[in-house]
Amino acid sequence: MPELIEVEDAADPRLADYVRLRDVELRKSLEAERGLFIAEGEKVIRRAVTTGYPVRSVLTTRRWLPGLADVLGGARVYLVPEDVMAGIAGFAVHRGALASMARRELPDLKTLLTEPPGTARGTAGFDAAGAGPRRVLVLEDLVDHGNVGAIFRCAAALGVEAVVLSPRCADPLYRRSVKVSMGAVFAVPYARMYDWHHGLAELRDLGFRTLALTPAPAATPIDEVALGPRVALLLGSEGDGLSSRWLREADEAVRIPMSPQAMSLGVDSLNVVAAAAIACHGLMRGAPAGR
Amino acid sequence: MPELIEVEDAADPRLADYVRLRDVELRKSLEAERGLFIAEGEKVIRRAVTTGYPVRSVLTTRRWLPGLADVLGGARVYLVPEDVMAGIAGFAVHRGALASMARRELPDLKTLLTEPPGTARGTAGFDAAGAGPRRVLVLEDLVDHGNVGAIFRCAAALGVEAVVLSPRCADPLYRRSVKVSMGAVFAVPYARMYDWHHGLAELRDLGFRTLALTPAPAATPIDEVALGPRVALLLGSEGDGLSSRWLREADEAVRIPMSPQAMSLGVDSLNVVAAAAIACHGLMRGAPAGR
Numbered sequence: 001m002p003e004l005i006e007v008e009d010a011a012d013p014r015l016a017d018y019v020r021l022r023d024v025e026l027r028k029s030l031e032a033e034r035g036l037f038i039a040e041g042e043k044v045i046r047r048a049v050t051t052g053y054p055v056r057s058v059l060t061t062r063r064w065l066p067g068l069a070d071v072l073g074g075a076r077v078y079l080v081p082e083d084v085m086a087g088i089a090g091f092a093v094h095r096g097a098l099a100s101m102a103r104r105e106l107p108d109l110k111t112l113l114t115e116p117p118g119t120a121r122g123t124a125g126f127d128a129a130g131a132g133p134r135r136v137l138v139l140e141d142l143v144d145h146g147n148v149g150a151i152f153r154c155a156a157a158l159g160v161e162a163v164v165l166s167p168r169c170a171d172p173l174y175r176r177s178v179k180v181s182m183g184a185v186f187a188v189p190y191a192r193m194y195d196w197h198h199g200l201a202e203l204r205d206l207g208f209r210t211l212a213l214t215p216a217p218a219a220t221p222i223d224e225v226a227l228g229p230r231v232a233l234l235l236g237s238e239g240d241g242l243s244s245r246w247l248r249e250a251d252e253a254v255r256i257p258m259s260p261q262a263m264s265l266g267v268d269s270l271n272v273v274a275a276a277a278i279a280c281h282g283l284m285r286g287a288p289a290g291r
Numbered sequence: 292m293p294e295l296i297e298v299e300d301a302a303d304p305r306l307a308d309y310v311r312l313r314d315v316e317l318r319k320s321l322e323a324e325r326g327l328f329i330a331e332g333e334k335v336i337r338r339a340v341t342t343g344y345p346v347r348s349v350l351t352t353r354r355w356l357p358g359l360a361d362v363l364g365g366a367r368v369y370l371v372p373e374d375v376m377a378g379i380a381g382f383a384v385h386r387g388a389l390a391s392m393a394r395r396e397l398p399d400l401k402t403l404l405t406e407p408p409g410t411a412r413g414t415a416g417f418d419a420a421g422a423g424p425r426r427v428l429v430l431e432d433l434v435d436h437g438n439v440g441a442i443f444r445c446a447a448a449l450g451v452e453a454v455v456l457s458p459r460c461a462d463p464l465y466r467r468s469v470k471v472s473m474g475a476v477f478a479v480p481y482a483r484m485y486d487w488h489h490g491l492a493e494l495r496d497l498g499f500r501t502l503a504l505t506p507a508p509a510a511t512p513i514d515e516v517a518l519g520p521r522v523a524l525l526l527g528s529e530g531d532g533l534s535s536r537w538l539r540e541a542d543e544a545v546r547i548p549m550s551p552q553a554m555s556l557g558v559d560s561l562n563v564v565a566a567a568a569i570a571c572h573g574l575m576r577g578a579p580a581g582r
Contacts, residue, residue: 154565157560187556258450261450266341
């Protein structure tokens with residue numbers, strides 16, 4: 001049974017995990033210091049719990065509690081009046097429930113990429129017969145939380161088994177990433193690369209063929225590239241694309257074929273999520289798990 | 292030379308085209324009554340002008356005027372102090388320039404789908420040798436302006452030659468659609484379908500094979516479907532997907548192959564933009580213009 005605690009005052013210090021959810025800078029430091037992240041709405045909270053993240057507490061109202069109670073175990077639940085909820089969070093909360101979840105230690109790059117998919121972070125559901133993931137995305141300096149979340153959703157849906165984040169890439173457990181991903185950030189194992197300079201060399205040492213996604217016309221069309229047993233697809237930032245270092249170091253440059261008319265229409269690129277979706281779809285070709 | 296008019300007062304009635312840009316309901320009625328839409332930032336304004344939309348007026352500051360002046364012809368330009376700009380629009384304006392552009396009459400469905408691409412709305416850049424577009428998207432009740440804009444960007448980049456909107460679909464010329472599309476809404480001709488009930492029959496009468504995109508496992512994978520010379524791909528709304536009527540009436544149901552593990556990960560679908568991107572890419576197969 002959850003432990004129910006009525007709170008009337010938005011300034012109550014027990015609610016400090018939940019303050020000012022739209023204040024990105026505040027939240028980054030608060031969440032890092034406390035080792036927490038926020039899950040929003042019944043569906044996302046449920047997925048966070050079932051993938052094994054511990055619940056620190058839940059903030060909700062009498063109205064939304066019944067839909068959640070079965071998944072909360074003995075968690076502490078702060079019940080507030082409807083009008084207090086928005087005062088704490090700083091906006092109207094989606095479907096009236098927030099959970100403060102404890103982060104877990106991320107695997108290092110080698111553990112992520114050499115242990116059977118799923119074991120690195122205890123995620124269930126993968127076929128554990130292989131010796132590590134075979135299709136991986138590497139995100140270089142994607143700074144938009146929504147884009148990171150959307151790409152995790154694509155990865156989960158299209159069979160990418162792990163994601164590697166460059167040092168400056170946005171946090172997949174930030175509230176907006178989690179929400180846009182529909183919970184896929186809990187399902188796809190990921191790690192952060194701490195050494196950007198030697199990151200691609202490490203991927204290669206672990207047996208991955210690295211493919212750099214670029215709009216360059218000379219690159220190989222994504223549906224024609226030789227994939228091999230282990231492939232890491234490198235995706236660059238929203239504005240500038242991949243760094244010249246990574247473009248130079250990658251085993252092969254790949255592109256998404258654009259319409260011959262696109263350039264004359266003044267539309268010479270896809271947004272990074274659309275590009276990631278097409279590229280993940282392209283990687284499914286010849287993936288051992290089949291289609 | 293643009294006609295420069297200094298305005299100091301945010302309440303000046305000459306600025307009425309620009310008020311409260313974040314008030315969706317106000318903007319919908321205001322823009323419909325006045326037959327205008329708003330383009331934001333130099334790049335988007337430039338694209339709107341070069342694709343032939345008439346400028347009603349421009350709202351900017353001394354700082355941002357020089358980057359725009361060459362494209363404005365004799366347009367009326369309201370110059371306001373930096374701090375007044377946000378007061379009118381209701382937020383900090385992206386790159387300091389807004390243009391109120393006159394809408395043009397949309398082609399009817401038959402004109403859009405039978406005249407050589409580009410002639411229906413005077414857009415340059417298409418190969419006009421064919422007798423009408425061969426790859427078309429049909430959006431059923433997509434209500435999110437950002438999604439509509441992002442899908443137009445995919446369409447332009449990936450060679451879809453026209454877009455048909457169902458009666459309840461969001462406006463491609465709404466400020467957010469325009470912005471997310473990076474101006475692709477000006478480049479890809481579109482029309483609105485006024486008769487949802489008989490819409491697919493009309494498409495078929497015009498020679499289009501209609502493909503309904505659905506997550507249903509029994510549907511044909513998008514990369515394996517027979518395309519034919521003229522294809523209309525039907526995309527459903529963000530939440531519910533296509534209506535059962537359209538699913539039933541379409542010539543064939545198509546799907547994007549998902550990872551066998553996706554369902555057990557709790558991620559059983561792609562967002563509509565990612566799905567549209569993969570589907571548009573799939574339609575490029577065998578498109579007459581080649582890749």
